[in-house]
Amino acid sequence: MRLIKRLLMMLVAAVLVLPVFAADAPKAVKEGNRYINAKDRAEVVFVPAGEFTMGSIEAVYDNEQPEHKVYLDGYWIYQTEVTVAQYRAFCQATNRSMPDEPSWGWKDDHPVGDVTWHDATAYAKWAGAALPTEAQWEKAARGTDGRMYPWGNMWDIAKCVNNVGTSRSSAAPVGSIPADASPYGALDMAGNVWEWCADWYGLAYYSSSPAKNPTGPADGSDRIFRGGSWLNEVAYYFRCAGRGRLDPSDRRYYGGFRCVVLSPGP
Numbered sequence: 001m002r003l004i005k006r007l008l009m010m011l012v013a014a015v016l017v018l019p020v021f022a023a024d025a026p027k028a029v030k031e032g033n034r035y036i037n038a039k040d041r042a043e044v045v046f047v048p049a050g051e052f053t054m055g056s057i058e059a060v061y062d063n064e065q066p067e068h069k070v071y072l073d074g075y076w077i078y079q080t081e082v083t084v085a086q087y088r089a090f091c092q093a094t095n096r097s098m099p100d101e102p103s104w105g106w107k108d109d110h111p112v113g114d115v116t117w118h119d120a121t122a123y124a125k126w127a128g129a130a131l132p133t134e135a136q137w138e139k140a141a142r143g144t145d146g147r148m149y150p151w152g153n154m155w156d157i158a159k160c161v162n163n164v165g166t167s168r169s170s171a172a173p174v175g176s177i178p179a180d181a182s183p184y185g186a187l188d189m190a191g192n193v194w195e196w197c198a199d200w201y202g203l204a205y206y207s208s209s210p211a212k213n214p215t216g217p218a219d220g221s222d223r224i225f226r227g228g229s230w231l232n233e234v235a236y237y238f239r240c241a242g243r244g245r246l247d248p249s250d251r252r253y254y255g256g257f258r259c260v261v262l263s264p265g266p
């Protein structure tokens with residue numbers, strides 16, 4: 001009986017603590033701060049306001065040129081891609097169907113894939129968030145020093161979920177490689193799954209984009225898709241400046257997303 005009483009007391013204590021955790025918002029906005037997004041329990045990291053270097057000097061594709069300075073207001077970005085468990089909760093809450101199951105099955109801690117840009121946008125809205133702009137995505141991945149990969153300038157096969165000679169056959173749990181951390185602590189920005197961004201794709205957009213908070217061309221046919229995936233076999237695709245694109249109604253089983261939050265609350 002004593003054991004049962006103790007278990008009941010622990011249960012009551014847990015219930016009392018939960019609402020406090022759910023309201024766990026940052027008390028101050030500063031670099032390194034983190035909080036949990038109440039809606040989907042996603043961990044979110046802060047990217048402080050300021051300039052960063054966007055694009056590449058020596059690009060294989062012209063669409064990364066010119067390298068240029070961009071100023072962004074501060075924002076919060078999900079530490080990892082949205083997971084299968086999070087996306088399933090969204091589907092259940094909004095009466096949607098899950099995408100087709102991948103060959104390795106749905107695993108709760110894997111990034112969700114096979115979602116369209118419209119699906120990703122709907123999730124972000126449901127979560128009280130948004131898709132990152134292309135500039136927000138790139139700054140979160142590379143910081144302010146113009147580095148090539150989230151961890152630095154040298155390619156390292158061990159530092160992201162990739163298929164560069166690894167014969168991978170699936171995605172991996174989000175955040176499973178701590179060394180794949182950006183200067184702000186965002187994980188999996190190189191590899192695991194490609195990630196939708198909010199912007200339309202524009203081949204020459206960098207030649208005319210605004211220097212402050214760019215949001216992409218006014219229209220287009222494809223949306224931005226960033227960061228490479230577990231399926232890519234060439235290191236080139238994992239560079240922070242690399243620009244992928246895809247029809248917003250298309251879906252790839254190696255493509256998912258993460259969100260940004262502009263106003264995280266008190």
Ligand SMILES: [Ca+2]
Pocket residue numbers: 081188189190191192193194195227228
């Ligand atoms: Ca990724």
